Amino acid sequence: MSDNSRRSFLHRLAAGGAVLALGAPVLSACRSSDSTGSPDPDPPTPVDGRFRLRFAPEVSPSSLTLTAAAGTANIGSTNAAAWMLNGSLPSPLIRARRGDRFAVTMRNQLPQDLILHWHGLTAPEHSDGHPRFAVPPGGTYEYDFDVTDRAGTYWYHSHTHMHTGEHTYKGIAGLLLVQDAEEEALQLPSGARELPLILQDRRLDATGAPVYNNTGPAMMAGVMGAEPFVNGVHKAFVDVDSALYRLRLLNGSNARIFRLARSDNAPFVLIGGDGGLLPAPVTLTSMDLAPAERADILLDLRALQMGTRVMLRSLPFNMQGGMGFMGGANLQGQALDLLEFRVTRAVSDQAAIPTSLPPVSLPNAALSVRERRFVFESFQMNHTINGREFVMTRDDVVVPFGETEIWTFENASGLPHPVHLHATHFQVLSRSGGRGQVMPWETGRKDTVLLHPFESVRVAVQFTEQSGLFLLHCHNLEHEDMGMMVNVRVTTFPMSTHSSPTSP
Ligand SMILES: [Cu+2]
Structure with a gap:
């Protein structure tokens, strides 16, 4: 040890x-x-x-x-x-x-x-x-x-x-x-009251072992399974106190979107997302978490009696405009019982839920000098961005270091695409089509944003830390593996001195 x-x-x-x-x-x-x-x-x-x-x-x-x-x-x-x-x-x-x-x-x-x-x-x-x-x-x-x-x-x-x-x-x-x-000053629940949780779905073979099969319908929808896993454990439970808990949640699934909620329908408080704490806490009774997205949640179990059990569930949902169940192979939107909290000890917990959070530095969309558009398409087992599949050595996008840009991610398909950008975080500005709004859990620094079928999302992007060759891709991992990814070159010189014939 x-x-x-x-x-x-x-x-x-x-x-x-x-x-x-x-x-x-x-x-x-x-x-x-x-x-x-x-x-x-x-x-x-x-x-x-x-x-x-x-x-x-x-x-x-x-x-x-x-x-x-x-x-x-x-x-x-x-x-x-x-x-x-x-x-x-x-x-x-x-x-x-x-x-x-x-x-x-x-x-x-x-x-x-x-x-x-x-x-x-x-x-x-x-x-x-x-x-x-x-x-x-x-x-x-x-x-x-x-x-x-x-x-x-x-x-x-x-x-x-x-x-x-x-x-x-x-x-x-x-x-x-x-x-x-900055975060430690908030005195959030820690030690045994902080639970790092990787949420995943798996399909099991005849022996009960997870099996990875990326053929057939999975080539369109991605690999999903009907069985819940948390931290690598099938059908998990955890013993807890009647206390306030901090859940560090990751959707580590390849393709499945979770709609998280408590089985007792009580609210929880979202304090953080992909890039740390949100600008303000958000009280929710459910939230969506797409592959690669994270949620930092305060789960209040203080009012519960010894012996109470509360399930962290993924609620069932239908995706507007989606491709449906694809012959029954697509499990997207089906309910899952992810993790059961079992209250085994009554305690008095004086922990406080913060009512405000430190300010968050985000790109200023008003300073944007350029716009770009990225169209995500899935058609007949092909997954492309702006009509192309990934080529390891091709610079698809050239972005000057430090300049603020507005990027539009456009989903031209009937499948959801969680879009991930390396080397910086972005701010979600607006969404059109589908849900038509920035969701309450999308307020902070984001590195992954979910596009439902036929949605468009505008984000403000600025690379302020690194230059070099990075990536923008779909985080449905089967889509990514089949080429739904582009190279993003961040340069240290202004755009006017450089021209790239392939840059959109
Ligand atoms: Cu995708």
């Missing part, structure tokens, strides 16, 4: 009375960093028809080695093959402070090329995980940069071209939490 995970372990022991009170599950609080393949120290034991939630080991990004290899993971309902980093499903949770050095050695012991992308961090070009940097089996890759982003819920995953969907589904994905003084 590393020092860091031991600290985490002790912290959870101190704060996690609910865990201790139950006796046997003490080990469930242990977050081992053991990468030797020894027996799982944190098994998702069955209780009452569901399986105890597991937490990934916590690691620091300064001088970290992540070794990717195939192995076996206990998913609660069975043991299943998985591709893991340091033998952990999900991948280790990287906890950093703003200003930390991010020095990570990735060792690839998988049978395929691999590169990792730090989703939401504004890493320099060499460390951003562009697929042209993927290393072959047996190879290593060195990441080295300073964490400049504000506190927030970020994550990381494979970005190997044409294999991102498979790798992420098989387990190469983890959370990356950044802390800073």
Whole structure:
């Protein structure tokens, strides 16, 4: 056990009375960093028809080695093959402070090329995980940069071209939490009251193991499954106090959109999104979370009696203008019971829900010097942006560093597309078609925005941290793997001195 995970372990022991009170599950609080393949120290034991939630080991990004290899993971309902980093499903949770050095050695012991992308961090070009940097089996890759982003819920995953969907589904994905003084001043729930949660759907084979099948209808809709997974555990539950909890939620699914809600219909308070805290807290009874989007939520369980159970659900929905169920293969919009909270200890919790949040720096749309349009189309198993599929070495878009632009993402198809931009965050300005509005959970710094069928979304974009070659793509991972991605070159010189025949 590393020092860091031991600290985490002790912290959870101190704060996690609910865990201790139950006796046997003490080990469930242990977050081992053991990468030797020894027996799982944190098994998702069955209780009452569901399986105890597991937490990934916590690691620091300064001088970290992540070794990717195939192995076996206990998913609660069975043991299943998985591709893991340091033998952990999900991948280790990287906890950093703003200003930390991010020095990570990735060792690839998988049978395929691999590169990792730090989703939401504004890493320099060499460390951003562009697929042209993927290393072959047996190879290593060195990441080295300073964490400049504000506190927030970020994550990381494979970005190997044409294999991102498979790798992420098989387990190469983890959370990356950044802390800073500004956020710490809010005294949000921490330790055992902060739950990092990766929400995913999976399809199971006859043995009960997740199976990745990106053929047939999945080539249009993306890979989905009818079974809920949280932190790599099938049908998970977690024992909690009657207290205020901070949920760090990631939709780590390949293609499925969640409509999150409590089973008791009580509200929750959204305080953060993709790029850290929102400009103001938002009280909601449900919210949508598309693949790659994050939500930082305060879940108030203080009024609940011992023995109460509350489910974090994904509600059923129909997507206006959508392509429907495609012969029953498309599970989009079907209900899922994601995670059950079981109140096992009554406590008095004086934690406060903030009524205001620190100001957020966003691009100023009034300063825009240029507009661009990106049309996302899906037609007969082809997924294109402005009519083209990804080419590794082609500069599709050339953007001057520091200039503010307005980009329109236009969905010309009957499928949803979560659009993700590397190397900066953007502000969602407006939406036309479909829902016709900026949704209440889209107010802060965003790196991923969902387009429903035939929606157009306007965003303000400004690259203020990095120059170099980056990416804009659909985060439906099957769409991305089939080429719904463009290269974005951020230059350090003004547009007038450079012309690119391919720039839209
Ligand atoms: Cu897409």
